[in-house]
Amino acid sequence: MRYNRGPEILSDVNMRLKRGSFTFLTGASGAGKSTLLKLCYLTLKHSRGLINLFENDASIMTHAEQQSTKRKIGVVLQDFRLIDHLNVFENVALPLRVMEETRSEYTQDVVELLQWVGLGHKMDAMPQTLSGGEQQRAAIARAVIAKPDLLIADEPTGNVDPVIARRLLRLFSEMNRMGTTILIATHDTTLIREIQADILRIENGQLFEGLTSL
Amino acid sequence: MDNRADIPSAYPLLNTRHDNARTLITVLAIMTFLASLALVFALSAQRLKSNWQDELRSSATIQIMVENPDMKALKIDTATAFLKAEFPNASIKTIQTAEAKELLTPWLGSVNLPEDLPIPTLMTIDFEDQKTFNASDLKSKLSAEGIIADVDDHSRWSDQISRTGSGLLASAIALLVLIFLACAAVSAFATQAALSAQRNVIRVLIQVGASDNFITKLFIWQAGKRGLISGFIGVLFGTIVSIIANLKRNTETSLIPDLTMNWTDALWLICLALCISLICAVAAGITSLRLLHEENRRS
Numbered sequence: 446m447r448y449n450r451g452p453e454i455l456s457d458v459n460m461r462l463k464r465g466s467f468t469f470l471t472g473a474s475g476a477g478k479s480t481l482l483k484l485c486y487l488t489l490k491h492s493r494g495l496i497n498l499f500e501n502d503a504s505i506m507t508h509a510e511q512q513s514t515k516r517k518i519g520v521v522l523q524d525f526r527l528i529d530h531l532n533v534f535e536n537v538a539l540p541l542r543v544m545e546e547t548r549s550e551y552t553q554d555v556v557e558l559l560q561w562v563g564l565g566h567k568m569d570a571m572p573q574t575l576s577g578g579e580q581q582r583a584a585i586a587r588a589v590i591a592k593p594d595l596l597i598a599d600e601p602t603g604n605v606d607p608v609i610a611r612r613l614l615r616l617f618s619e620m621n622r623m624g625t626t627i628l629i630a631t632h633d634t635t636l637i638r639e640i641q642a643d644i645l646r647i648e649n650g651q652l653f654e655g656l657t658s659l
Numbered sequence: 660m661d662n663r664a665d666i667p668s669a670y671p672l673l674n675t676r677h678d679n680a681r682t683l684i685t686v687l688a689i690m691t692f693l694a695s696l697a698l699v700f701a702l703s704a705q706r707l708k709s710n711w712q713d714e715l716r717s718s719a720t721i722q723i724m725v726e727n728p729d730m731k732a733l734k735i736d737t738a739t740a741f742l743k744a745e746f747p748n749a750s751i752k753t754i755q756t757a758e759a760k761e762l763l764t765p766w767l768g769s770v771n772l773p774e775d776l777p778i779p780t781l782m783t784i785d786f787e788d789q790k791t792f793n794a795s796d797l798k799s800k801l802s803a804e805g806i807i808a809d810v811d812d813h814s815r816w817s818d819q820i821s822r823t824g825s826g827l828l829a830s831a832i833a834l835l836v837l838i839f840l841a842c843a844a845v846s847a848f849a850t851q852a853a854l855s856a857q858r859n860v861i862r863v864l865i866q867v868g869a870s871d872n873f874i875t876k877l878f879i880w881q882a883g884k885r886g887l888i889s890g891f892i893g894v895l896f897g898t899i900v901s902i903i904a905n906l907k908r909n910t911e912t913s914l915i916p917d918l919t920m921n922w923t924d925a926l927w928l929i930c931l932a933l934c935i936s937l938i939c940a941v942a943a944g945i946t947s948l949r950l951l952h953e954e955n956r957r958s
Binding site: 486488508509512513515516517518520526527528529530531539540542543544545587591 | 672674676859860862863864865866867868869870871873955
């Protein structure tokens, strides 16, 4: 994978996520974690190689197939990407609105999830009034609300205190127990050691197993 | 715990604060106002044309040629008797000399006309329904009765009025079409600007799996709603102006139709507002789909 004519960011990467697995992706800043995640959630197109998502070759997917695949993937990004003019409730409910669920169908789920991530009292708040940690929790809630088959998170606990981080990790574990495949990019080794999970490490654009060099 | 009472109300997914909605609504309302005037004008022209034609078609004018003035009364009596027998349901009227002089006033002025001015002897026939006679046949029949007459069945005027009326109607329709096209262009431009201004929202929607159709529906709904608001504002002002024009209109016959309003016109005006809304929605939908497809091709 390379950006335009720049150097290869990722090369000879061979990663396979088993259905229902929980995987941490780690590596130093700039190692290519975010790039690999973007390839996985179809925001970037690979320059060579093969990406298979849910048994479909990403390079030959039609636009409609890509959109349908994206609906199976929940994404938490470092910059949160909450919509400024929507309150927390609406931001979290967004994937369900996109799936054309009615308000009465999703209200209870959204309320419960917001309470779980500690934002039950901020449903009506606008994103710009939230702290970084609260925005992150809202972004996580939005990523998991539609119970995706695959959850991809880029540094999901980077802006929250250890108590909330542990709570979020429990949410991810719970989702994983219910069948969601989880892929989390982080360099927080404490978090990685909290639960039993596969660990992948990116170094110099290549992928290795385990935490060895950290 | 039931928090339903605290659930915030649903917000529109597209941000409506920063996309010059008021300007857009104002422009569309002005265009709808012009369209409503064009529509009322078209309907008035159609009504006027129809009324004029009905009047002309249900009457005829006969000019009796009298060489000897002493025979004038006899000829008129003979013609009246013949016409009454020929058209028992029609009203036959002889235009008196004073009346005929009045008819000349618009052309010759209101000063006293000379006594020896050769005023034609005119008779009018008013039919209950549209006339069915043939002018040249009637002329021949009158001739057989010893009356030399010129029969004018008004078809010449009726055709001219029909052409003028159709011309006015076509002009008004052309104006409406131009305004509709302008509305579509404005809506397409606004959608293009909104897609650009709301790039971040669109990016998030795509990230959570929104299809192009879903995003397009948002723009269709927004444009349709704005079109409807503008449509009704424009139609309201158009109606007010038409009613004022109706109250102040000149009751004399004029070549160009005044803006007159019937209650049935209100239905047409409601349709116009709906039409503007539909045009805006369709233009927004086509633009949104086209731009999203282009974006997909590029990425």
